[in-house]
Amino acid sequence: MYGIARYPSCVMRGGYHPMRNKRWTAITRRSYVGRMSNAAVLDRIASVTLSSVTLPLPTGISDAKVFTGRQRPMTEVAFLFAEITTESGHEGVGFGYAKRAGGPAQFAHAREVAPDLLGEDPSDIGRLWTKLVWAGASVGRSGAATQALAAIDVALWDLKAKRAGLPLAKLLGAHRDSVRCYDTSGGFLHESVEQVKDNATATLASGIGGIKVKVGQPDWREDLRRVAAVREHLGDAVPLMVDANQQWDRPTAMRMGRALEEFGLVWIEEPLDAYDAEGHADLTRALTTAVASGEMLTSVGEHHELIRHRAVDILQPDAPRIGGITQFLKLATLAEHANLGLAPHYAMEIHVHLAAAYPAEPWVEHFDWLYPLFNERLECVDGRMHLSARPGLGITLSDRAREWTVEKSTVGG
Incomplete structure (x- = not known):
């Protein structure tokens, strides 16, 4: 039945039934398949x-x-x-x-x-x-x-x-029209804790829902003082994350992870070297606070090591770092199968779409650094980053981005 149905009715007429008549030759079949293949190419x-x-x-x-x-x-x-x-x-x-x-x-x-x-x-x-x-x-x-x-x-x-x-998220199949978002750009260590608190206040007022601050200094006591000050400033209801940027060894990470439990963090990010799957797994089993990592890995295979070891609670892939959206979608399937949380790193203009298509409620990282590169901005309201109705990613390059171009190459055209 299926073999007959795939050939055109014109071939069936006049005794040329492909399943019964030997006059349906290999050459005829190749010619037909070739025509259909060319017809399916809508653009180049x-x-x-x-x-x-x-x-x-x-x-x-x-x-x-x-x-x-x-x-x-x-x-x-x-x-x-x-x-x-x-x-x-x-x-x-x-x-x-x-x-x-x-x-x-x-x-x-x-x-x-x-x-x-x-x-x-x-x-x-x-x-x-x-x-x-x-x-x-x-x-x-x-x-x-x-x-x-x-x-x-x-x-x-x-x-x-x-x-x-369609917006990219809708093409992929969105589970939601907005995603939870948190800000990182106001929590770096070069700023005083007072400035970090002021940044957090402004961030929340702008509609962003969570705050991430950096830790991992040589003096771990200073880390605890900063986190305590920010938590007191925000109150218990605001989602708060910390990021050690891979700077702790295993004993320090375990000690700091336990000390940070009292602050009710959403997660502790990159407590260890990004490739230390076994160390991350030990932390994940020992701590109540979720462990997150993955942003520095550059392939689906590298992330799979974290998944295989049950090394994290929240996976943080970066689509540009692992080769693009095609690879990200493969990884997202593995993460969903492992029942992991998802919080893509950086590049929110891309990741808001990919996060919206992830079945479990994800987080997206807000960075204001990229604002000058695009003519459009994502809207954050009530702690959530909203998809725009614009097709594709919904971005166009700004004149400033053109001015900052240091090298350019075009093929074709």
Whole structure:
């Protein structure tokens, strides 16, 4: 039955029934299948423009990695933007980023593999991701190699949603139209605890629901003093998180985790090295407070180690860091199967859509750093970040982003 139904009725007429007549030849079948395949291609990629954009930060940013001497204050963020145009005139935009180092490497790799997209059907996103991975297979399937593909992958998803006339979350299948959100940009260690409290007050007044503050200083007692002061300032009802940025060893993390229990935190983030799945698992079993991690990992496989060890309560993947939306969706399925919470890291313009499509109620991280790059802003009301009705990601690059472009490359067009 199914074999008959897939052939056109015109082939059935005049005694040419494919299941009974040998005059239905292999050549005829190939010709028919070829015509149907060509007919299904609605559009093709005509050009890809890549831009390396350096975003300056108003002040040097310091977390525990600076206070422990492992990094210098961050003064800028390098972004890789991909703009894809099709023969029919549709456009998609995506981005990835690198902090402190790696931006030029991402741009160089993306520029090398971008020509392989020309003439391709932009709807075949999974196949194109694999094609680009194999184009650069000698440099691996994680880190800068796949981070360079993230901007392209995100642009393809943006394009697909725009062609459908839908916000990306709706294309994926949204579970909600808004997600819980918390702010990180006001809780860094380079600011005094009084300034952090003032920042938190302004953040809550702007409609954002939770506050995250940085910990992990060489003097752990100072961490406790800061957290206690912020909790007292906020009261018990406001969601509060802390982030150690991988700066504790196992004994310190256990001691600090137990000391922090009294503050009713939503989670303790990156208490250990990001790749220490066993250490995270020990903490997760020992503490009442949820343990969160994942932002520094650069592939689905690396995250799977956290899942396999039951090492975290809340997974924090970063779509640009793991290769884009295609990879994020694979990881989200694994996280859902393991009954994990989800709180994507950074890049809220992308992650609000992906979080809205996750079955369990997630969190999205709010950063105001990226505001100058886009003409649009996400709306936060009553502690929740709302999806816009704009198709795709709902963003367009600002004139300022164009001004901050340090290198640009276009293929096709």
